[in-house]
Amino acid sequence: MKKWVKILLYSLLGIVLIIGSAAGYFYFKFKRDYNSTDKPYKNYIGYIGQEKALLNDVYTLCDGGNIYHTYSSASLKAYAGTKKQFRTALTENYSGDKFNDSGYLNFRFLVNCDGNAGWFEIIQMNLDLEETKLNPQMVDSLFTFTAMPQNWKELDFHEKSSNYYMYVSYRIENGKVVEIVP
Template sequence: MKIFKIIMAIVGVSILAFAGFLAYSYYTYTAAFDTENKPYKHYVGYIDFKKALLNDAYELCDEGRIYNTYSSAGLKAYKGSKKRFRDHINENFNNNAFTDAGYVNFRFLVNCEGNAGWFEIIQMNLDLKETTLNKTMVDSLFTLTSNPENWEIIEYYEAPRNYYMYVSYRIENGKVTEIIP
């Protein structure tokens, strides 16, 4: 009789543990990431597709799932290397005697084919206050940054994936002095 009670206790605990696992799995894969009815709908890496530039030039793969949304793809996203990217910018960016100073920040997505699109541009002065910089200068940096030749195809679980990326240019007297990251 005592063994029967022990077996029933083990079975009961096992059923409760399995039910808890199922409930946690359901929450993790559905409710935890549902931002529609939450006060902060826009998580880190969120880009408003309606306002984004180059939002209709390419298609996202994998049903639009985005990887590396919190830290971006960082240095592994640059095709070749960051040095190659920096050299490409320095060789092709014609400063046209711009005198602006500040930061031009590009937040964007790169699809599974290595095509950059869905750009959001944030312009700031050197005190990190939003401002408007020379449009021709910003457009030139946008054209250089959006070039697919700059971006790697990144694989996760042996398949190419979409990923979030950002590039910030520090501008002093119309010249690019730093590229982050």
């Protein structure tokens, strides 16, 4: 065989091996790494299971259900006004006088592209951060307030109104909300 044919064949073999190795690497990296079947945390940050979510059938998610602002939630940008206005509205809509529970009441939820809150997950804890059950009427009252659409605004992601993840945590002492996070 001529020398140039051998060089050409070895070059082609080298190129095929390089392409095959790159394809195998990318297959492993993107197919296997994102397979969450045998991993302890099977969902993305901000995931709220639809089978347990409250108000998951009232509104629809836009943009094929894509959720944005998942790592730190929409934070202070999501309040329809300011956080101070949110607290004032809470004071007008919620009176803790009839409750004596203390703890944290955490709402994790999604807000769709129209500013409607839904898909709620509620976590109730005592002041030592241990899961507990708080007074159901108090939880329902704060849930009703938190779910009100006038509390949330539409947020853009890449100049397009989008769905986003949000959370609100109320610190409650003797039935009174003493702190709201974020």
